[in-house]
Amino acid sequence: MARSSLYQQVAAEVRRAIYTGDLAPGDQIPTETDLMEMHGVSRNTVRLALGELENEGLILRMRRRGTFVRERRPLLMRPQDEFLPLDQSEPRFDSFVHAVTSEGRRADQNIEVSIVKPPEDVSIRLALGDDSLAVVRRRLRFVDGQPYNTYDSYFPLDLVGDSEIARPGDIKRGANRVLAELGHHQVRAVDDISARMPTPDEALQLQLEPGTPVVVYVRVGYDSEDTPVRVAVSVLPADKHLIRYELERH
Amino acid sequence: MARSSLYQQVAAEVRRAIYTGDLAPGDQIPTETDLMEMHGVSRNTVRLALGELENEGLILRMRRRGTFVRERRPLLMRPQDEFLPLDQSEPRFDSFVHAVTSEGRRADQNIEVSIVKPPEDVSIRLALGDDSLAVVRRRLRFVDGQPYNTYDSYFPLDLVGDSEIARPGDIKRGANRVLAELGHHQVRAVDDISARMPTPDEALQLQLEPGTPVVVYVRVGYDSEDTPVRVAVSVLPADKHLIRYELERH
Known part of the structure; x- marks a missing residue:
């Protein structure tokens, strides 16, 4: 490896302290002035070092409060829950609400319903023609009042245009139940998981x-x-979510 | 939203061109000089804008060749493949090799075998005592000669110490098969998926x-x-991998 610059050396020391646990999640990082003295470097060098650690997602700079090691307390998402046999899934109409409330936290969501020409990748997945429209139910979800993730469900307009799915507001028994009542009970699902910068x-x-x-x-x-x-397209901030699947050999 | 600075405006225009497809994956971005002229800004402003787009993973700066819209050609990983009924999984001893070769690409891997005190989270998952050791088989995997991902499998030393699993080199029929021969056929798996900066x-x-x-x-x-x-712990660069699960209602 090439010889690292001064700021990289400072970043490496703080990083090591975080990885070894000398600095635990939630701990405050020494101030800029302290770091300048500890390492005998300029303020600019310290700032470059902290900037690098921030971009790696290791630390959090909070205005006027200082810099902290990021806490990781991810919400456990179980995509299979929604896919239990129908009788078992009855009470669990929304797996997000279930996951949040079972941790003793509060779940809220805003729902916006509209009719759109869906993005190309959604059109392809729904096997829609070029000019076909979809109903989209867009949710912004909150945990304890903080925005947490988004969850947008697209349905072919031809299928659901006359149903509750196309009307504003929450559907207490869940849109999947409405789809089933319309004769389109979902028996199979394909889940694709990837990650990227926002x-x-x-x-x-x-x-x-x-x-x-x-x-x-x-x-x-x-x-x-x-x-x-x-x-359904969910955007899940990586520091706050963990996705779990359980498999059994039949 | 606060009024954005000059470099953010330049970044926003290039970003929009990428999202709308005016600049397609693999396309070259205008040079710094071109961008300076197009937007009437300084070289420093252009560099700040490109730096922002690079950090978002949208563009790739290649020394002496220029700057390009990143291509996304992810490898499709199917974690369930390894968990097919035993008779079906027979020929597919390594799902990575299968996924790569079925796309007409070449798969290679380096395997290093060692006996270690595993990281704490692995110890907990293996229900090992404080001083218990594990055999780890670490793989660095390549596609068409490029490093692609890592895949480290940990086994309790007590269980596999006398078997092929603890010896260097590839196991043609797969370590899972050896585990089954030792009386530890895997019938259930829990998969946890998360993301972070490297x-x-x-x-x-x-x-x-x-x-x-x-x-x-x-x-x-x-x-x-x-x-x-x-x-088993896999580290998968997000731009190169897509994970897929298929679910059926039984």
Whole structure:
């Protein structure tokens, strides 16, 4: 490895303290002045070092309060919950609400319903023609009042245009139940999981700190004729979510 | 939103061109000089703008060749493949090799075998005592000669110390098969998926560009007594991997 610059050396020492646990999650990092004295370097060098650690998602700079080791307390998401046999899934109409409330935290969501020409990747997954429209139910979800993730469900307009799904507001029994009543019970799903850096809009909406990637989770639901009837796109800030699947050999 | 600075305005225009597809994956971005003229700004402003886009993972700066829109051609990983009924999984001893070769690309891996005191989170998942050791088989995997991901499998030393698993080199029929022969056939697995920015070591080993998060995929395998017998940790650069699960309602 090439010889590292002064600021990289300072960053490496703080990083090591975090990885070894000498600095624990939530601990305050020494002040800029302290770091200048400890390492015999300039303020600018300290700032470059802290900037690097911030971009790695290791520390959090809080205005007027100081700099802290980031806490990781991810929400456990279980995508299979929504896919339990129908009788078992009855009481769990929303797995996000279930996951949050079972941790003793408070869940809220804003829902916006609109009719749109969906993004190309959603159109393809729904096997829609070029000019076909979709109903989208966009949710911004909150935990204890903080924006936490987004969850947008797309449905072919032809399928759901006359149903509650196309009307504003929450559907207490869940949109999946309405789809089933319309004759499109989902029997199969394909889940795609990837990650990337957030778009500026996402960073703003979800109040993301620098150095926070997002996990993008896309579910396509198919009915018994193998027609795609729903595409759900979730954007999950990576520092706050853990996705878990359980597999059994049958 | 606060009024954005000059470099943010330049970044926003290039970003928009990428999101709308005016600049497609692999396309060259206008040179610094072109961008200075197009926007009537200084070289420093252009560099700040490009730095921001690079940190978002949208562009790739290649020495002496110019700056390009990043290509996304992710490898499709199917964690369930390894968990097919035993008779079906027979020919597919390594799902990474299968995924790569089925795309017509070349897969290679380096394997290092050692006996270690595992990291705390692995110890906990393997339900090991404080001083218990594990055999770790560390793989660095390549696609078409480029480092692609890492895959480290931990096994309790007590369980596998006398077997091939503890000896150097590849195991043609797969370590899972050896575990089954030792009486620890895995019948259940728990998969945890999260994402974060890479550590400097990971960035170096996997030759990551700035603005590239990693997906961390951890599988714990349990035998029929519900004893954890294997923990596999994969570090997957987010720009190169897509994880897919398929669910069916039984």
